[in-house]
Amino acid sequence: MKRFFASDFFYDFCRSPVTVVSFMVMMLLLLSAIFASFIAPTNPFDPASLNLMNGFTPPMTPNEFTGNTFWLGTDDQGRDLFSAILYGLRVSLFVGFSAVLLAMLIGISLGLIAGYIGGWIDAAIMRIADIQVTFPSILIAMLIFGVTRGLLPPDQRDELAIFVLIISIGLSEWVQFARTVRGATLVEKEKEYVAAAKLMGLGRAQIMRRHILPNVLGPVLVIATITLAIAIIAEATLSFLGVGAPPTQPSLGTLINIGQDYLFSGEWWILLFPALTLLTLALSVNLFGDWLRDTLNPRLK
Amino acid sequence: MSANQETGSSSSLLEVRNLSVEFPMRRELLRVVDDVSFTVQRGEILGIVGESGAGKSMTGSAIIGLIDPPGRIATGEIIFDGESVGQHAEQLRGKRIGMVFQDPLTSLNPLRKVGDQIIETIRTHLAVSASDAHKRMQAAMEEVGLDPTRAKAYPHEFSGGMRQRAVIALALCAEPALIIADEPTTALDVSIQAQVLDLLKRVCKDRGASVMLITHDMGVISETTDRVAVLYQGKLVEVGQTRDIIERPQHPYTEALIACTPTIEGGSFGRDLAQIDRSEGHGAKGEFYVREAQDSQSTETVTNTATANTTPFLVAEGLSREFDLSDPWLVRMLSFRRKKILHAVSDVSFQIERGTTYALVGESGSGKSTIARMAVGLLAPSSGTVTIDGVNLNDNELGTEARQALRRRIQMVFQSPYASLNPRWRVGNILSEPLRAFGLAKGFETDRVVELLEQVGLAATDAKRFPHEFSGGQRQRISIARALASEPEFIICDEPTSALDVSVQAQVLNLLKQLQRDLGLTYLFITHDLAVVATMASHIGVLQSGNLVEEGKCEDLFANAKSDYTRMLIDSAPRL
Numbered sequence: 001m002k003r004f005f006a007s008d009f010f011y012d013f014c015r016s017p018v019t020v021v022s023f024m025v026m027m028l029l030l031l032s033a034i035f036a037s038f039i040a041p042t043n044p045f046d047p048a049s050l051n052l053m054n055g056f057t058p059p060m061t062p063n064e065f066t067g068n069t070f071w072l073g074t075d076d077q078g079r080d081l082f083s084a085i086l087y088g089l090r091v092s093l094f095v096g097f098s099a100v101l102l103a104m105l106i107g108i109s110l111g112l113i114a115g116y117i118g119g120w121i122d123a124a125i126m127r128i129a130d131i132q133v134t135f136p137s138i139l140i141a142m143l144i145f146g147v148t149r150g151l152l153p154p155d156q157r158d159e160l161a162i163f164v165l166i167i168s169i170g171l172s173e174w175v176q177f178a179r180t181v182r183g184a185t186l187v188e189k190e191k192e193y194v195a196a197a198k199l200m201g202l203g204r205a206q207i208m209r210r211h212i213l214p215n216v217l218g219p220v221l222v223i224a225t226i227t228l229a230i231a232i233i234a235e236a237t238l239s240f241l242g243v244g245a246p247p248t249q250p251s252l253g254t255l256i257n258i259g260q261d262y263l264f265s266g267e268w269w270i271l272l273f274p275a276l277t278l279l280t281l282a283l284s285v286n287l288f289g290d291w292l293r294d295t296l297n298p299r300l301k
Numbered sequence: 302m303s304a305n306q307e308t309g310s311s312s313s314l315l316e317v318r319n320l321s322v323e324f325p326m327r328r329e330l331l332r333v334v335d336d337v338s339f340t341v342q343r344g345e346i347l348g349i350v351g352e353s354g355a356g357k358s359m360t361g362s363a364i365i366g367l368i369d370p371p372g373r374i375a376t377g378e379i380i381f382d383g384e385s386v387g388q389h390a391e392q393l394r395g396k397r398i399g400m401v402f403q404d405p406l407t408s409l410n411p412l413r414k415v416g417d418q419i420i421e422t423i424r425t426h427l428a429v430s431a432s433d434a435h436k437r438m439q440a441a442m443e444e445v446g447l448d449p450t451r452a453k454a455y456p457h458e459f460s461g462g463m464r465q466r467a468v469i470a471l472a473l474c475a476e477p478a479l480i481i482a483d484e485p486t487t488a489l490d491v492s493i494q495a496q497v498l499d500l501l502k503r504v505c506k507d508r509g510a511s512v513m514l515i516t517h518d519m520g521v522i523s524e525t526t527d528r529v530a531v532l533y534q535g536k537l538v539e540v541g542q543t544r545d546i547i548e549r550p551q552h553p554y555t556e557a558l559i560a561c562t563p564t565i566e567g568g569s570f571g572r573d574l575a576q577i578d579r580s581e582g583h584g585a586k587g588e589f590y591v592r593e594a595q596d597s598q599s600t601e602t603v604t605n606t607a608t609a610n611t612t613p614f615l616v617a618e619g620l621s622r623e624f625d626l627s628d629p630w631l632v633r634m635l636s637f638r639r640k641k642i643l644h645a646v647s648d649v650s651f652q653i654e655r656g657t658t659y660a661l662v663g664e665s666g667s668g669k670s671t672i673a674r675m676a677v678g679l680l681a682p683s684s685g686t687v688t689i690d691g692v693n694l695n696d697n698e699l700g701t702e703a704r705q706a707l708r709r710r711i712q713m714v715f716q717s718p719y720a721s722l723n724p725r726w727r728v729g730n731i732l733s734e735p736l737r738a739f740g741l742a743k744g745f746e747t748d749r750v751v752e753l754l755e756q757v758g759l760a761a762t763d764a765k766r767f768p769h770e771f772s773g774g775q776r777q778r779i780s781i782a783r784a785l786a787s788e789p790e791f792i793i794c795d796e797p798t799s800a801l802d803v804s805v806q807a808q809v810l811n812l813l814k815q816l817q818r819d820l821g822l823t824y825l826f827i828t829h830d831l832a833v834v835a836t837m838a839s840h841i842g843v844l845q846s847g848n849l850v851e852e853g854k855c856e857d858l859f860a861n862a863k864s865d866y867t868r869m870l871i872d873s874a875p876r877l
Contacts, residue, residue: 011327192721195679196783200738201708214725 012295022287029281033089040083045249054078056262059269073269075258081269084255085277091251092281095165096232100224102170103231107177108220112208114178115185126182129175137172137230138237144168145243158246165244169234176223184216218296225289229282236278252278313340314511315364315479320377322359322368332375333359335535341479346505346512348526348543350519350558352802355532357515361481364513365398366390382478396426399472401501403484405464409456415467416442416452419474426475441470444507445500462493466500473504480505483515490664490829495873498525517802519562520832520875523547531555547877561807563832564876565859574807574836612691613652614791614823615659615676619685622646622671645671646847648685653840655790658817658824660834660855662870663844669827672844673795676825677713689791709739712784716796718776722768728754728779729764735786753782757812774805781812785820793825798833810836831874835859843867 004010013019032039042049057063059073059081072081114125132140145168149157152164188194189212197207232252238244239253240260247254252274259271322334334356341347351357362368364379366386379386381393394400402408410418419438423429429437439449445466456464465485472480482501486494502525505512514526522529523543530540531552538552550556560575627633627640646668653659663669674680676687678694687694692707699707712735715721722731732753733746742749751761757778768776777797784792794813798806810833816822826837834841835855842852843866851864862868 008327192715192717193723195674195715196713196721196780197734198679199677199708199711199713200735200787201705202738211723215723 009295013291016291018287019291022284022291025280025284026288029089029277029284030093032086033093036083036086036090040080040086042080042083044079044084044087051078056267058267059273072273073267075255075270076262076267081255081273084250085252085274088250088252088255088274089277089281091162091245091249092232092235092253092278095162095169095235095245095251096228098166099169099173099231099235100228102166103173103227104177104220104224106170107174108181108213108216110174111178111181112185112212112216115182116189116204116208116212122182125178129178132172133175138234140172141168141234141238142241142243144171145238158248161244161246162249165235165238168238169231172234173227173231176227177220180219180223181216184219185212188212188215222289222293222296225285225292229285229289232278232285233282252281314343314382315341315513316380317360317364318378318380320360320363320379321375322356322363322372323375324372333372333535334363336377337530337532337535337537338377339530339537339540341511341513342528343478343511344505344509345527346502346514346525348522348529349513349515349532350517350522350529351532352517352558352804354534356535357517357532358483360532361483361513361515364390365394365400365481367394395422395477396475397478399475399477399480401465401468401472401480401482401485403487405461405468405488406456408468409464409471411456414453414455415459416449416454419452419467419470422471423474437474441474442467444473444504445470446496460493461489462496465489465493465497469497469500469504473508473510476508477510479511479513481513481515484517485514486521487516487518491831491875492664492869492873494521494875498875501525518875519547519559519803519877523877524875531558558804559877561804562877563807563810563830563836565832565835565871565874574811576804576807576811614655614690615653615825616688617652617672617676617685618650618688620646620649620672620675620682620687621684622668622675622680623683644847646675646682649842649844649847649849650685651842651849651852653791653823653825655823656817656821657840658826658838659840659842660826660828660838661842661844662828662831662834664829664870666846667844668847669829669844670795673713673793673825673827677711677793678708679713705739709741709787710789711791711793712787712789713793713795714777714780714784714797716799718773718780718800721780722776722783724768726767727764728766728768728771731768731779732764732782732786735783739787741787749786753786756785756816757782758808772805773801774808777801777805777809778812781809781816785816789822791823791825793827795827796829799829806833813837831870832876843870 013023037043044050051066053065054063054068054070054074055076055078057068057070057074057078059071060069062069063074070080070082072085074080075084110125110129114122145164148164148167149161152160194207194211197211202210235244235251236253236256239251240257242257245251245254247258250258255274256271256278259267259274263271317340318338320334320337321332324331324333337356337360339347349357349360359368359372363374364381364386367390368374381397386393409415416438419441420431420434423434423437423441424431427434427437438452442449442452447463447466447470451459456467459467469485480501485501486497489497498521501512501514504510514521516522526543528541529543529546531538531546531554533554539546539550539555541551546555547559550559557575563574622645624643624645625640626643628636628638632638633640649668649672651659661669661672671680675682676694678687681695689707689711692699692703694707729747729750732750736742736746736749747764750764754761754763759775759778759782763771768779771779780797797813798809801809813824814837817824824837826834828834838855840852841855841858843850843858843864845866851858851862851867858867859871862871
């Protein structure tokens with residue numbers, strides 16, 4: 001730990017105020033999502049705690065019937081928006097992180113195999129990747145989402161919607177990882193430490209996992225951060241379009257979707273606050289990712 | 302070092318007075334050039350010699366005002382042709398002071414024709430008409446030994462030596478009074494190095510221009526320069542006539558630097574080279590200890606006891622390797638191109654006796670690394686066989702266990718001290734991996750790792766560190782320790798010292814020799830450097846574009862080489 005604070009990495013971090021702020025905002029949002037159930041004044045998913053009389057309460061003003069005041073107001077069902085945003089943030093981040101993990105898992109494995117083994121296996125994997133990037137990833141996610149939902153029994157659709165969402169976003173974002181890892185693997189496999197490992201009679205799988213994998217992870221970390229922002233936005237987009245997280249378990253996108261119905265009838269807060277949260281989250285993750293890329297990529301220096 | 306300070310006379314072209322260059326780093330102020338003073342006379346070649354980190358390139362950059370920020374000239378004055386350079390470096394550079402850098406591939410613009418680049422430089426510096434500039438370009442190309450009809454060629458169509466000639470033509474075309482050549486021949490083969498150095502000498506004489514030749518190679522200094530300045534860790538340790546310094550060095554560092562340079566003559570075979578042991582790590586900066594050259598126990602005695610049977614350890618027979626460089630099948634069919642086959646190695650046969658060192662020598666592209674890879678089994682030969690102690694290395698019938706047993710006996714030490722160790726692994730893991738892979742020293746891995754580290758002169762505590770915490774020479778020791786881990790009988794060394802400084806090279810060569818004596822190892826030594834061969838090997842094979850042109854005992858070969866190519870290689874190797 002002491003070595004971390006003394007490192008050039010940490011020094012560089014402290015010298016970039018934008019990065020420090022974005023990192024702090026990111027951590028704040030992350031922690032409030034994790035501890036949502038302790039921070040949120042109400043549980044928006046508990047129907048017993050909802051009072052329809054509280055519906056459409058503007059922010060920071062007492063409700064005319066019940067006299068209750070809500071920081072960020074309430075939605076049509078009388079749900080406290082602040083609590084809903086915290087829980088929605090949790091769903092968004094969970095989907096985002098899981099989707100990135102899935103994309104990393106697929107992308108790194110395929111990239112390593114393609115790069116190390118080469119030949120027709122490489123050609124096959126990379127052509128599939130090429131074909132996939134010709135479609136917008138949101139379209140692929142919608143396609144996978146639609147097909148998977150169609151295959152599920154109707155009573156499980158809402159329950160499993162989140163996982164279907166993770167799979168669809170994960171499958172639409174693996175290409176970046178595979179390409180980066182393949183490129184790095186092509187460089188690493190020619191290095192002499194790999195030849196030394198071959199001389200010890202290690203198998204392909206061992207060389208890939210033990211020797212090459214740790215050395216190609218640097219750029220992967222950078223892409224992972226930037227993909228996290230993309231995945232969060234993809235999830236919000238899908239939910240906004242009504243094909244993502246169900247209203248019983250709303251994510252930030254679902255909240256924005258609900259809010260847009262009321263924007264022009266004067267209830268602006270239902271749209272604005274979830275949207276601002278999403279913006280802040282995506283921006284802070286992106287800024288941090290940019291800095292990480294610049295710092296970890298010595299070629300840019 | 303007041304005895305070595307020179308006072309500038311009116312005839313000196315360049316005078317550097319008390320030059321210091323500093324780099325403010327995060328935690329400390331690095332002083333890379335420390336109070337250096339010297340002069341360059343008109344028409345002379347001054348050599349600046351030193352090992353990596355000596356500040357020799359930085360001195361050159363300071364003169365032409367090309368120090369990258371945050372670096373800065375802290376103190377000192379540079380006087381060129383009677384005037385202080387100060388802020389005028391930009392006006393001098395390229396015009397009065399020409400430059401030749403190490404890598405000719407990056408100092409030429411790859412997108413422009415060589416002739417156009419020369420014309421551009423001429424017209425930038427001299428007020429001449431286009432046709433006049435064209436004539437001058439042709440004259441310049443002829444002067445450096447390039448065919449003027451090739452002015453329309455792009456840099457990538459030139460070989461390394463031709464590119465360096467083109468760079469010299471560029472440096473000359475504004476008729477500079479001084480040429481700063483920073484390691485101009487380090488990337489070139491010896492035969493081409495000799496040509497380029499001759500060219501520099503001739504140009505200097507014909508034009509009366511001065512040359513400041515920066516190099517790490519004492520041999521180059523001795524062959525080329527009139528006077529030499531020796532730098533060590535940013536300080537000037539000695540300056541004087543080249544002959545005087547080489548024959549009667551005054552400073553112990555210079556003496557050690559000369560003593561640890563391997564030479565072709567002088568019968569250094571069977572002797573350990575002198576070495577400079579630096580206090581690495583926390584020792585005071587600049588401290589070093591000199592170990593004199595010493596007679597090592599003759600390898601012959603070990604050989605005699607080790608070889609009960611007289612069959613050679615390694616037999617390579619009719620070894621060939623082709624590489625298919627042709628386009629994919631479909632592209633070839635569509636464009637009516639033929640298959641392109643590179644014959645990297647053709648029909649090479651040699652034998653290595655147990656406990657001896659066999660060296661394969663050749664210039665780049667001679668196929669020596671390909672042979673090394675075939676001899677360890679990393680690459681399968683297209684035809685021919687490698688037999689190790691009676692077992693065919695590429696026998697497909699060989700079972701998994703027999704193959705692993707054979708692998709244990711053959712190990713390799715690689716060229717690059719940076720790429721040969723996995724940067725994410727601790728040294729302890731790097732060294733214990735072969736133990737696990739071959740199932741050796743079960744339960745005693747840590748003890749064995751400590752033993753290996755001590756065997757190559759490192760400390761037991763180094764096992765916990767990562768490769769980047771070590772210097773190039775130390776990393777090469779780790780690489781040797783890894784090769785030793787499986788208790789092999791045969792080690793292939795592929796240019797193990799070509800990336801190292803001479804003093805470190807001496808340490809590594811001495812270590813390899815000592816290990817051979819102690820463990821009765823057999824070496825196949827791959828190198829481009831004849832002087833290294835002369836200190837290491839008992840037998841030599843000379844390779845030229847994939848063919849073994851000559852082989853024989855080391856002394857015989859150096860004394861009377863039969864083939865022209867070998868003789869040319871021996872003649873062009875720079876010597877002290």
